[in-house]
Every structure is written in structure tokens, then in C-alpha cells.
Amino acid sequence: MTTSLADVASSDATLRAFLHGLPGVDRVGADQRAAMLGTRSIKTTAKAQAIDLAISMVDLTTLEGADTTGKVRAMCAKAMHTAAGAPRVAAVCVYPDLVSVAVSALKGSGVKVASVATAFPSGRSSLEVKVSDTALAVAAGADEIDMVIDRGAFLSGDYLKVFEEIVAVKAACGEAHLKVILETGELATYDNVRRASWLAMIAGADFIKTSTGKVSPAATLPVTLIMLEAVRDFRDVTGRQVGVKPAGGIRTTKDAIKNLVLVNETVGDDWLSPDWFRLGASSLLNDLLMQRQKLATGRYAGPDYFTLD
Amino acid sequence: MFEYAPAPESRDVVDIKPSYGLFINGEFVSGSSSFKTVNPANEEVLAEVAVASSDDVDRAVQAARKAFGVWSAMPGAERAKYLFRIARIIQERARELAVLESLDNGKPIRESRDVDVPLVAAHFFYYAGWADKLAYAGFGDRPLGVAGQVIPWNFPLLMLAWKIAPALACGNTVVLKPAETTPLTALLFAEICQQADLPPGVVNIVTGAGETGAAVVAHPDVNKVAFTGSTEVGRIIARTVAGTSKKLTLELGGKAANIVFEDAAIDQAVEGIVNGIFFNQGHVCCAGSRLLVQESVQDQLLDSLRRRLSTLRLGDPLDKNTDIGAINSADQLAKIRQLSDLGEAEGAARWSPACELPEKGFWFPPTIFTGVAQSHSIAREEIFGPVLSVLTFRTPDEAVEKANNTPYGLSAGVWTEKGSRILWMADRLRAGVVWANTFNKFDPTSPFGGYKESGYGREGGLAGLEAYLDV
Numbered sequence: 001m002t003t004s005l006a007d008v009a010s011s012d013a014t015l016r017a018f019l020h021g022l023p024g025v026d027r028v029g030a031d032q033r034a035a036m037l038g039t040r041s042i043k044t045t046a047k048a049q050a051i052d053l054a055i056s057m058v059d060l061t062t063l064e065g066a067d068t069t070g071k072v073r074a075m076c077a078k079a080m081h082t083a084a085g086a087p088r089v090a091a092v093c094v095y096p097d098l099v100s101v102a103v104s105a106l107k108g109s110g111v112k113v114a115s116v117a118t119a120f121p122s123g124r125s126s127l128e129v130k131v132s133d134t135a136l137a138v139a140a141g142a143d144e145i146d147m148v149i150d151r152g153a154f155l156s157g158d159y160l161k162v163f164e165e166i167v168a169v170k171a172a173c174g175e176a177h178l179k180v181i182l183e184t185g186e187l188a189t190y191d192n193v194r195r196a197s198w199l200a201m202i203a204g205a206d207f208i209k210t211s212t213g214k215v216s217p218a219a220t221l222p223v224t225l226i227m228l229e230a231v232r233d234f235r236d237v238t239g240r241q242v243g244v245k246p247a248g249g250i251r252t253t254k255d256a257i258k259n260l261v262l263v264n265e266t267v268g269d270d271w272l273s274p275d276w277f278r279l280g281a282s283s284l285l286n287d288l289l290m291q292r293q294k295l296a297t298g299r300y301a302g303p304d305y306f307t308l309d
Numbered sequence: 310m311f312e313y314a315p316a317p318e319s320r321d322v323v324d325i326k327p328s329y330g331l332f333i334n335g336e337f338v339s340g341s342s343s344f345k346t347v348n349p350a351n352e353e354v355l356a357e358v359a360v361a362s363s364d365d366v367d368r369a370v371q372a373a374r375k376a377f378g379v380w381s382a383m384p385g386a387e388r389a390k391y392l393f394r395i396a397r398i399i400q401e402r403a404r405e406l407a408v409l410e411s412l413d414n415g416k417p418i419r420e421s422r423d424v425d426v427p428l429v430a431a432h433f434f435y436y437a438g439w440a441d442k443l444a445y446a447g448f449g450d451r452p453l454g455v456a457g458q459v460i461p462w463n464f465p466l467l468m469l470a471w472k473i474a475p476a477l478a479c480g481n482t483v484v485l486k487p488a489e490t491t492p493l494t495a496l497l498f499a500e501i502c503q504q505a506d507l508p509p510g511v512v513n514i515v516t517g518a519g520e521t522g523a524a525v526v527a528h529p530d531v532n533k534v535a536f537t538g539s540t541e542v543g544r545i546i547a548r549t550v551a552g553t554s555k556k557l558t559l560e561l562g563g564k565a566a567n568i569v570f571e572d573a574a575i576d577q578a579v580e581g582i583v584n585g586i587f588f589n590q591g592h593v594c595c596a597g598s599r600l601l602v603q604e605s606v607q608d609q610l611l612d613s614l615r616r617r618l619s620t621l622r623l624g625d626p627l628d629k630n631t632d633i634g635a636i637n638s639a640d641q642l643a644k645i646r647q648l649s650d651l652g653e654a655e656g657a658a659r660w661s662p663a664c665e666l667p668e669k670g671f672w673f674p675p676t677i678f679t680g681v682a683q684s685h686s687i688a689r690e691e692i693f694g695p696v697l698s699v700l701t702f703r704t705p706d707e708a709v710e711k712a713n714n715t716p717y718g719l720s721a722g723v724w725t726e727k728g729s730r731i732l733w734m735a736d737r738l739r740a741g742v743v744w745a746n747t748f749n750k751f752d753p754t755s756p757f758g759g760y761k762e763s764g765y766g767r768e769g770g771l772a773g774l775e776a777y778l779d780v
Contacts, residue, residue, distance in 0.1 A: 024726045026746050029577030039419065041316035041629040049311065229576050264311040265620045272311055 005202055005238060012160045015199075019159060022198060025190035025226055034221035040261045044295075047257070051292045052087055054256040054284075057274045059114055059245065061093040061282045063121075063213065069101045074309040076105035083289045083306075090274040091144060095120075096133060099140035114144035114179070118169055121183075121212035123148035127165055134172040145169070146179040148212060149196065151186045159199055166203035179207035179245055184223045185215040193223055197230035207243035213280065218248025221258060228266040241270065247280020253291040256284060313622075316629045318418045323409045325493065328357040331365055331516060332499035334372035335509025340365055344518070346492055349415035350626050350635040350670045358492045361515035366484065366524040369513040373455040373482040374530055376510030381452045381480040385441030392437030392477060394505040399430040402501065406494060410466055411626045413493040415635030415671070416589050418627050428751055429470040432769075435753035436474035439774060443479060446771055451779040452480030453556060454532030457525040459546075460495075461538045462488035462637050463592035463693075467751075468537050469495055471768045473512060474753075479777040481533065482511045486525050488538075489518040490638045523549070531555060533777065537594070540691075540717075540762045558766025558776045560594065560758060562691040563719030565740065566712035567597030567748060570705075571606045573724035577746065579613045582697070585722060585748035587621065587675050590633055591695040592641075594763070595720035597748050599681075599688055601708055604701045611679065611699065618675050619662040633695060636671040645673050645694035652678050652687035657698070683714055691717070705730065709737045718760030722748045741767070 008018040042050055060079045062071060072094055079089045091112035094102050102113045115137035119125035125133075134145055147169050153161040170178050180200035184193050200208050208227055211218035224246045231242045246259055256279055263271050271277050286306045294300050330337040340359025347354050361369070380388065399406065406429070407421040416425075443450035456476045460468035465487055476483050487495035495514050502512045515521055519542075526534050526546050536546050537560040550557045567585045569578050585597025602610050626634035636642040653659050661674040673694055681688050681698040688698050702708040712721055721740040723731050731745040741758045744750060751757070756772035758764060766776050 023573070023575040026574040026577040026726075029574065029580055029746065033577070033580050039423070039629075040313065042313060043316045044314045046312060046314035053311075260311065268620075269311070 008202060009160065009163050012158075015159045015163060016157070019195040019199060022194055025194050027190050030190055030222045030225060034225045034262065037225075037261050037265055038221055038258045042257050042261065048292070048295050050257045050260050051253060051288050051295070053272065054253070054260060054279060055082060055288050055292075056087040056090060057277055057279050058089040058285055058288075059091045059093045059247070059278050059280045060089045060285060061213070061247075061280055063093070063095060063116060067095060067098060069098065072098045072101045073105045076102055076111070078285070078307060078309040079111045080106065080109045082285065083292070086289060086292060089285065090278055093146065093280065096137035096140065096142070099137050099142045103141035112143040113141060114146055115140075115142040116146045116148075116212070118147040120146070120148055121214040123150050124152070127168055130165065131168055131172045134169050138172065138174055138176050142176055144177045144179060145173050146181055146209060148181045148183060149200065151183055154187065154192070154196060163199055163203045166200055166205065170204040177206040178204065179209045179243075180205040181209045181212055181247075183212055183215055184210045185217045190222065190226050193226050194230055197227050198234065201230070201234045201242050205242060207245050207278070209245040209247055209280065211248040211280075213248035216249070219246030219250055219280070221262060224259060225262055225266060228263060228271070231271070232267045241276065243276040243278065244271065245278040245280055250279055250281050251283050251287065253287050256288060313630050315625070317625060318408055318411075318422075318627045318629055320408055320412060320627060323405045323412070325356050325409070325412075328359075329492070329496045329516070330359045331361050331369070332496065332512070332514040333365070333369045334513065335503065335507070337499070340516075344489065346413060346490060348412050348670075349490075349637050350667070352669050355413060356493060358496070358516045360517040361486070361521045361524070363524040366515055366521060366528060369484045369515050370455055370457070370528045370530050372510035373484050373513050376508055377452075377454055377482045379508055380477075380482050380511050383480070385443060385450075388477060388480065389437045389440035391505055391507055392433050392440060392474065395501060395507070396430050396433035396437060398501050398504055399426065399433060403427070403430070406466060406497060408627065409497055410494050411634070413491045414462065414465060415626050415637050417631040417634045418629055419631065420589060425464060425467050428753070429466050432470040432474045432753045436478035439475075440478040443774065443778070446774050448775045448778040448780045450480075453777060453779055454481060455530060456481045456483045456533040456535060456777065457528060457531035458483055458485040458535045459522040459525060459538065460485065460487055462491040463589060463594070465491040466494040466498065469498060471537075472535050475768070475773045476777050477511065479774060481777050484513045484515060484525055484531070486515050486517065486522045489516070492516040526550065533557075535776065536560070543764060556776065558758075558768070559764035560766075560768065561762060561764040562717055563594045563596065563759065563763050564599060564689065564691050564715045564717045565595055565597045565720040565722065566599045566601050566715075566738075567722040568601045568702075568708050568712060568724065568734070569603060569606070569610060570723075570725040570727070570730065571603040572726045574726060574746070575606070575610060575613060578724040579610065579617050581722060581724060581746070581748045582614060583617055583621070586697045587633060587695050588749050590636055590673070592637060592693055593749060595742060595749065597720070597722050598692060598697060600697055600699045601702050601711055602699060603708075604703050607701055614677065615660065615662070618677070621662065621675055623664055623672070623674065624667060633675060636673050636694060639671055641693065642671040642673060645692055645696060648687060648690060648692045649676060649696055652681075652685060652696075652698070655685045655687070657681045657685055657687060683711060689715065705734065709734065713737075713739045716762040719763035720744065
């Protein structure tokens with residue numbers, strides 16, 4: 001981070017002035033651009049390549065109150081053995097108390113363990129609780145922490161509070177990568193999405209993520225577009241690259257490919273890898289596998305040919 | 310690198326005949342001579358098309374005159390039925406029309422499919438709605454008679470719709486001459502008129518080049534002339550029509566200013582600039598060919614624009630992923646090259662993204678000129694190609710001055726997050742259309758037309774009816 005950007009957060013006033021000085025987002029134009037990119041026609045070899053890339057970017061996720069160790073182990077097995085010849089997924093994402101289960105199940109596989117912390121999904125708790133929630137997950141061996149921002153503080157204009165929380169959680173992450181969830185469905189405007197993206201990046205986020213998956217709308221294409229523009233502009237200014245993770249509502253191969261087209265034509269090759277782009281999803285993987293087989297054989301197999309978990 | 314495999318639209322959906330005649334009095338009749346129309350993307354000959362001699366034009370005008378008696382006497386609601394039927398057939402045959410338009414014109418299928426054809430249907434639907442409500446439009450309900458219409462090659466089918474739909478709704482009959490490089494969709498439209506059982510002679514289509522157009526315009530039994538095309542030809546037409554009782558509307562050239570203020574939403578402004586000048590390869594009379602950018606954001610904006618241009622996909626117009634198609638003709642390509650070379654010779658800096666051009670066909674890469682001054686030819690003359698001239702300004706007053714300092718006045722664009730500034734600018738810009746935070750948006754309900762050398766009269770919307778009624 002450049003010195004000037006570090007100074008941005010020296011006071012509430014400077015932070016506000018900076019965030020509100022960012023170029024605006026015209027909603028109509030952003031929606032149109034995303035819709036246009038959604039009409040790209042991805043066929044044959046390009047589709048095969050896109051499907052495998054998408055599989056390798058999936059954060060396979062289970063975030064239910066009813067999660068059990070058995071369910072997590074089963075999901076880890078699926079993460080490593082998606083289908084014959086298909087790549088493994090990027091990570092599995094679980095609640096902090098299940099991190100140790102995932103860590104032991106995934107040992108040596110290269111699949112990362114991500115965990116949602118910081119009073120997920122609402123973020124409504126004290127900083128102490130959020131930091132210890134994070135510490136719990138990190139201590140259990142999580143490679144990546146998905147934190148939620150305090151949307152209440154953000155919407156009331158208390159940007160510094162949001163900033164300081166991210167800084168504190170980042171410190172608690174240690175070696176683990178920090179993904180900051182903006183919960184864009186609650187931020188209401190695209191201007192807010194851009195501001196929240198920059199706020200998270202300045203505070204040290206390694207990734208910015210759209211949604212918890214618990215709020216609708218979750219990851220829409222225009223929102224992902226705006227976040228991609230933000231990471232691109234941030235790298236131009238600071239030289240530091242930040243990843244993007246749309247999460248929630250991406251269920252079909254078509255949706256996944258639209259996201260990849262968005263990456264390809266907004267930020268390009270540099271982000272087209274699981275290191276810099278992830279898809280947060282729970283039901284996407286089987287559709288990707290089904291389309292993958294359809295492309296290889298020319299026929300659709302029934303749902304029973306694809307494993308649950 | 311994520312390369313998109315080709316995704317071509319099938320051309321089997323359209324059946325191109327080896328040769329086409331003239332459409333006169335509801336039937337296809339042969340002409341005395343013929344010419345070839347080619348696919349500008351690969352120079353393949355698509356079909357032979359008849360040339361209408363002045364005798365042929367006379368027959369067409371006579372047919373229209375005869376049909377005028379029937380058509381104008383018909384209740385508006387009846388005429389509306391025909392127009393609605395045409396609109397629905399256009400929707401049903403949309404894919405066929407889009408593919409044929411892209412083959413004959415060179416424009417990307419993405420645009421013919423998503424922009425041209427839907428707008429064509431929308432125009433017929435819109436004016437069909439007016440046909441039985443003319444008494445409420447405020448221009449009376451007396452049609453003019455026979456309309457002679459000459460349209461350009463950049464939006465062959467859309468310009469046809471802009472001309473024919475209001476003319477028929479008001480009770481006129483028409484003789485239309487499409488451009489010589491793009492006659493095929495007009496001839497398919499003739500088939501649609503047959504399919505809709507339109508009374509013979511209400512729509513007549515005569516193909517050919519300038520001479521045919523001149524015969525249509527000069528015919529003594531034509532009551533109304535409508536022309537879209539170059540200012541140069543517009544002047545000739547105005548001279549021809551002068552002193553006669555013919556009514557005239559002209560939609561001519563443009564050199565629109567697309568004005569970006571420092572507080573604009575930069576990413577969307579970049580999209581708007583791209584859409585403003587690279588839409589339809591810049592073959593747009595209202596194209597935003599002069600970018601006026603506030604000096605304080607010049608570097609940032611140009612960096613973004615260059616980066617964005619590098620992702621534009623140029624190539625096969627029938628590929629669904631193509632953004633930029635072929636230049637419509639060898640002549641037009643030569644003109645674009647000549648004006649671009651002149652831009653360099655006069656001292657502006659030329660830039661194009663790394664871009665492979667297909668070997669056959671007529672192609673020109675998206676091009677930006679920076680360091681352009683008002684006095685440069687590329688800032689004065691309409692290029693009608695994918696060539697953007699970038700100028701700068703410091704204050705809103707200067708932006709208005711520079712934007713208006715052109716012989717043309719068809720359109721303008723303003724990019725700012727400040728609503729009051731949009732209104733302030735719109736009041737001062739001498740242009741028929743001012744787009745705010747968008748560009749090249751068309752709608753049948755919205756009037757379109759120029760100031761100064763961009764022509765006179767309005768097409769589209771309520772105002773578009775005035776040109777076809779005896780006010």
C-alpha cells in the first residue's frame with residue numbers, strides 16, 4: 001500500500017472524503033454492460049476450458065446450522081474427487097467449529113480450508129467476539145477467513161469503524177488469507193459497493209466477496225463487475241492485487257461462465273485463476289460436472305450419475 | 310488466455326435468391342439491367358439486384374399513386390391492422406432478417422439481432438398505434454400522397470422502418486430506394502408486405518444507385534421526399550426539390566461531441582464512448598466521433614479507453630461474439646483510410662489496439678486520435694467509420710463552445726453525475742438529440758433529427774407524423 005493510501009484512514013473525515021471522491025457508478029450503464037457480457041456465446045473448446053476453470057475456482061460451501069462432521073467429511077471427499085479427469089475445487093468453506101474436521105479430511109490434497117468468522121452472517125457482535133471467532137478458525141487450521149463487514153456501521157457512514165474492524169480481523173488472521181464479505185445486497189447502491197470494495201482493500205483484504213449467501217440479492221453480475229473494476233483500479237494505484245469472489249445464487253454453468261466472461265473482459269488473464277477469482281457455491285458443482293460430461297459425450301446423464309454431498 | 314471459440318449464427322435460416330427484381334404494385338418485376346451486392350466481410354457476391362431505370366421508377370410512382378386512392382380512404386384502424394401485421398411478421402422472421410442484414414451490411418449479428426430488428430418491429434408497432442388516432446396528434450389527418458424515400462446503407466432495415474411506418478400510418482403510399490450496397494433486407498421486407506396482404510402499390514421498392522434515387526426524388530408525381538444520407542447528396546436533393554410543392558425532410562451527416570466531465574462515472578463513460586463511436590463500425594450519422602474530455606481526467610479516461618478497446622472483438626459479423634464487423638464497402642474503406650491518413654499528416658497521434666484484420670473483405674481497426682484540435686480535418690469532417698477524435702476542454706462553457714463549433718448538429722452526449730449540469734448543457738448544445746450518461750439510444754417514441762448541416766425535419770415520435778401529413 002502506498003503511503004498516501006495509508007493516510008486515507010487516518011481520520012473519519014479523510015476516509016469519508018476519499019471514498020466519496022471515487023468515481024461514481026451509473027446503475028443503468030453498469031447493468032447494461034453486465035447484461036451485454038452475459039450474451040457472450042461460449043461454445044465447444046472454450047466452454048470445456050471454462051467449465052474446468054470454473055470447477056477449479058469453486059469454494060464448495062456448507063453453512064447450515066445442521067452441519068455435522070459427517071456432512072463436512074463427505075463434502076471434502078467431493079472437493080478432492082469431483083469426477084474422473086476433472087480438477088479439484090479451490091476450497092471448502094465451513095463454520096469455524098468444523099474447520100479441524102475439514103483440515104484433517106483434506107490433508108495433502110491442496111484444497112484449501114476456508115471458514116466464515118466474525119459473527120457470520122449478520123456481523124452483529126462486538127469486535128472482541130469477531131476477533132476471537134477468527135482466532136478460533138485460524139487456530140483450527142483455516143487457510144482462509146471469510147469475514148463479514150458491519151453493514152450497519154457502513155450504512156450509517158461510520159466507515160472508520162468498518163475499516164478498523166477489518167484491520168483487527170486481518171491481524172488475527174496471521175498467515176491466513178482474508179476474504180471480506182461486503183453483503184452487497186444490503187448496501188443498496190452500486191456507489192456503496194465501490195466504496196465498500198475500496199474500504200476493504202485499503203484495510204488489507206486479500207479478497208473481496210459479494211455476499212454471505214443468506215441475503216437476496218446475492219452475487220449479481222453488475223455487482224461483480226463493479227468489484228472487478230475496483231480491484232483493477234486498486235492494483236493500478238497500489239500495485240497490490242486483490243481477488244474477487246462472487247458468492248450466493250450462482251447455481252448453473254451458464255451463470256459461472258458469465259462470471260468468467262466478466263473477469264476475462266474486465267480484468268483479464270491476471271485474475272483468471274483460483275488464486276484471484278473464486279465462485280462461492282454449494283449447488284453449482286454438479287451442474288458444472290453435468291455440463292462437462294454432456295460436452296464430452298454429447299448426452300446428458302441423469303442426476304443419479306453425479307454424487308450428492 | 311480465455312479465447313472464445315467461434316459461435317457463428319447459421320446462415321441457413323435465410324434463403325438468398327440468385328437474383329432479385331423490383332417490387333412494383335405488389336409484384337416482383339424484372340429491371341432492365343442489374344448489379345451485384347456483396348458480403349463486405351468476405352467480398353462474396355450475395356445476389357444480383359435489378360437497377361430501376363427512370364421508366365421503372367415512373368411505373369412504381371404510378372402504382373403508388375393508384376394505391377393512394379385506396380389506402381388513404383381506408384379507415385385508420387384498418388391501416389393499423391396491416392401495420393400491426395407487418396410488425397408481427399418482422400418479429401416472427403427476426404432471425405432471418407438479422408442474418409440477412411449482417412450478411413449484406415457487415416454489421417455484427419449481435420447488433421442486427423439485438424438492436425436493429427427489435428427496433429424495426431417497435432417502429433411498426435408504434436406507428437400502427439397512431440394510424441387511427443391521427444386526429445389527436447395535432448397535425449390534422451390529411452396524408453400528402455406518394456412519398457419518395459431514399460435510405461442509406463448503415464441501418465438498411467431500420468431506416469426503412471423509420472420511413473415506411475409513419476408514411477403508411479398517415480395514409481401515404483411509398484416508393485423506397487434502398488442503398489445500392491445493402492438492398493437485400495428491403496427486398497425481404499417486400500416479401501413481408503406480400504405476406505401481410507398489403508394492398509398492391511402501397512409499398513414499392515426500387516433498387517439501384519444514385520441515378521435511381523435521383524429519379525425518385527425528381528419524379529413530378531411524388532408529393533413528399535424523405536432522405537437519409539450524406540450532406541452532399543442532401544444538398545443536391547434540396548436543390549432538386551426547391552420550387553416544387555414537394556415536402557422534404559433530410560437526415561444528414563453528423564460530427565457529434567461526446568462530452569465527459571471530470572465527475573462522470575468513468576467506467577460507464579468509457580462504455581458510452583465505445584458504444585458512441587464503435588457501434589456499427591462507426592457507420593452512424595449520430596456517432597459520438599468527437600470525444601471532448603475535461604483535461605483533469607484526460608489521462609485516466611484515455612488509459613481506460615485504450616484498455617477497453619483492447620478487448621473489442623473484430624471479425625466475422627455472423628459470430629455472436631463479434632463487437633466490430635466489416636466496413637460496408639471498398640469505397641467507404643478508402644474514404645476512412647484517406648481521412649485517417651490526413652489526421653496523421655495534420656499532426657494528431659493515431660492509436661489502434663493490436664488487432665488482426667481478416668485477409669478478405671473490408672476492414673478497419675478501431676482507431677483513436679489524440680492531440681486533436683478543432684482545426685484538424687478529423688475534427689471537422691464526418692469520417693463514418695470507427696475513428697474517434699479526442700479533444701479536451703477545461704470549463705463547461707468551453708465544452709459547449711467546442712461542441713457547437715461544427716457545421717453539423719445531429720446529436721451530443723453529456724457525461725456527468727451532476728443533474729443540473731446535464732440540463733444546463735442540454736439547453737445550450739445545438740443538436741437534435743442530447744443523450745445524458747448514455748449514447749446511441751433509439752426509441753420509436755423519441756423524435757430524431759438535426760440542426761444545421763445535419764438536415765431538417767424530425768423522424769420518430771409524435772413529431773415524426775408531421776412530415777407525412779398536410780399540416
